[in-house]
Amino acid sequence: MAKEKRLILKHLDSKGYNPSITCYLKHNGYKTLKKAFSLLPLKTEDGKTLSAQEQLREEVKLSGIRGRGGAGFPTGVKWSFINHNTDKPVYLVCNCDESEPGTFKDRQIVHKDPHQLIEGMIIACYANDVHLAYIYMRGEFNLGAKIIEKALQEAREAGFLGKNILGSNFDLEIYLHRGAGAYICGEETGAICSLEGRRPYPRIKPPYFPAALGLYMCPTIVNNVETLCAVKHIIEIGATKYAKLGIPGDTGTRIVGISGLIQKPGYFEIENGKVTIGELIHDFAGGPLPGRKIKAIIPGGSSSKVFRADEKITLKTKNSDGTESIKTIDIMELPYDSNSIMAAGSMTGSGGLIIIDDSVSMVDVAANISEFYTHESCGQCTPCREGNLWMCKILRRILSGQGRRIDADELLRISHNIMGGKTVCAFGEGSTWPIESYIIKFRDEFLAMTGIAEDNRKEVWGESGINRFE
């Protein structure tokens, strides 16, 4: 039976563990920070000298960790984009805007183990010469905000924040900044705009890559909560050891959240690629509710494309001799890691699986998700603002019994006019992937619901067609 591998969640649910600094210190807290501060400049074989900071950055790069916020960009590479030879300050923003439907991992860390995040942040700031950092937390985490404020205060009093931290000559201040209910603030440039006191309209890249023109037009690193915690573990156990966890291309552990129609919804920390979707659903989350059958799996937050539970996946695998072999597997046998899920046509995103069973209509699911994206579109780009509302109105109409058979194709047509780089940020794509995939993979359900409605109208109105919608 597949097992969890708890690094970040190691202590968080153990009996008596609490968010205080005393508890964290008792569990070897802030030791990794001391290790980072104790690094001395290192002479490499080719005669160069690597500063402590460069060594830390190199470790994170070598670890191969990919960001845990959703896009899965390699963290070390992100850090390497920062130009340290300017007189502009470098900022770090911890993205704690966790708002992707199906995701609830950062909540656990923030509420139960805030000092782990703070330690990870201090290490990341030290590695990148950051002296001012922010935790961008979604407004609804009101309790989380209190816990983090208290933890920051404790860290300040214990000398882990402020001037000359632990005699290292390194100064750092971390402040909490709260959002106020807008999903778009999770987009990194949206978070930056929000921090600047503007409407959180994402900025176009290029030129506004945070690493170049971020917060106050200065180089900025935006990392997810889980990523920053993982940085602490990378420095603690070393990049080589960390890279041995998971699989090449997607190393380490990640926290997976399972919710929806399942026996035991919850969060689990697994090694990437070492656990299959089937094991997550059946062994970890207890399988479907009594008498129900799983119909669909949303693999990585609501933006990801859906899988049918009876789907067969054709995967290309590289053999050790360099040749490729093709095999077809059941979706339940698909390993849960970025590469495998991507090869199967979706994404691990923020690691939130939502399980849907045969008691629910996929049209309902589409309508629910569409309401979400309609509400959360920031309104900056016309295709996204108008397209999402349009799709939502069609889905509302279908649910009110006024569907037409052509609606499925109409929804596809509109979604194709939103996606494909027509919007400033990835919200446009992310909002249409799910709807598109529901229609493609569950077309029969859309046709059935709209067909019945259309036929009923025919009976009422007869064949003259004057009042028909077609």
Added chain:
Amino acid sequence: MEFSVPNILKNKIDELILHYPEKRSVTLMALHAFQEYYGYISNEAIEWIAQKLSLMPITVLELVTFYPMFSQEPLGKFHFKICRTLSCALKGSKNIYTFLCNKLGLDPHLHGRQTTADGRFTVEYVECLASCNTAPVLFLNEDFYENVTEESVAELLSLCEQKEGENE
């Protein structure tokens, strides 16, 4: 008319100004402080914040109208926010919302935030609250409730009545 802001709020804003290299950044946190203290954001509050941070009032107003957590009108003493998004919906959040609306004489079919005629209760749907494993979830004012059922919501309502009785 003079709009006077209590010292506790003034001090908080002064403290926040120290957190950022630019004053404009304070706006969002200042709005949180005002929303928390007054229960809504008045035009006077917007003007006060704008003046304090050397901004045009529109720069503050555009944030108030963008973010769903701010309100420009006073809300009910008891404010229910029920998660509407997928994981909670699959676990029956619509039933909870309808139940609550019916109990309070509100129309569950209306879009947006609704307050009872006596101004005591406000009910609204909100988007994903990031606690999908304990769906359905809701906020009653600042308190978060998980795995709610119609029974537990009924209990919450009687708790509200009780609290109100104590204060009178």
